[in-house]
Amino acid sequence: MIGPPGAGKGTQAKLLGERLGVPHVSTGDILRAAVAAETPLGRQARRFMDSGRLVPDDVVIGIVDERLRAPDCRRGFILDGFPRTVPQARALDELLAKRGQPLDAVLLIDVPQPALVERLSGRRVCRRCGAMFHTALDGAGACTRCGGELQQRADDREETVLERMEVYARETAPLRDYYARAGLLHAIDGMGTRDEVARRIEASVG
Numbered sequence: 001m002i003g004p005p006g007a008g009k010g011t012q013a014k015l016l017g018e019r020l021g022v023p024h025v026s027t028g029d030i031l032r033a034a035v036a037a038e039t040p041l042g043r044q045a046r047r048f049m050d051s052g053r054l055v056p057d058d059v060v061i062g063i064v065d066e067r068l069r070a071p072d073c074r075r076g077f078i079l080d081g082f083p084r085t086v087p088q089a090r091a092l093d094e095l096l097a098k099r100g101q102p103l104d105a106v107l108l109i110d111v112p113q114p115a116l117v118e119r120l121s122g123r124r125v126c127r128r129c130g131a132m133f134h135t136a137l138d139g140a141g142a143c144t145r146c147g148g149e150l151q152q153r154a155d156d157r158e159e160t161v162l163e164r165m166e167v168y169a170r171e172t173a174p175l176r177d178y179y180a181r182a183g184l185l186h187a188i189d190g191m192g193t194r195d196e197v198a199r200r201i202e203a204s205v206g
Contacts, residue, residue, distance in 0.1 A: 002175055004113075005168060013080035022076040023073060042063070043092030045059050089179070106182075
């Protein structure tokens with residue numbers, strides 16, 4: 001599952017994983033889990049994360065490989081947040097080829113940039129319980145779950161969102177051409193409700 005920040009990849013990957021009965025593998029989650037568990041690769045990743053640097057590809061790929069070797073991934077998996085670059089995609093192809101488990105499809109959730117900026121810059125998070133809200137849908141008041149104060153995350157400020165879009169266009173967007181050439185790409189219209197997008201994905205992959 002690939003696409004720009006705010007496209008809804010995580011939500012749709014989770015829904016699709018539940019429908020197919022396979023795990024939703026979020027690289028952000030497994031990276032944090034490896035760090036918390038202090039695995040050898042997790043300790044390597046922590047050194048980069050603690051200093052504010054990007055975790056190198058070989059470490060990320062090693063952590064992904066560890067997760068995909070787990071028993072629950074034998075019947076398949078939904079990758080979310082990886083690969084982010086063409087070199088990562090090539091490395092993923094190599095490790096999956098060794099396991100005889102190549103990718104079946106690559107789903108690109110496509111959303112116009114103005115809509116992405118609105119989605120991300122309008123997000124609010126409860127300081128107390130972490131629940132997510134959106135100013136366009138929920139207003140900007142208190143958390144409806146626990147009454148806590150809502151805040152905007154630093155990476156959801158409009159200027160930061162635009163910077164993230166630039167990084168995506170430069171580093172991640174070339175994945176579209178890479179997977180299109182491989183005949184794996186399915187472009188999905190990411191506008192509309194969660195269920196509408198999920199139906200488009202289901203129609204695309206069967």
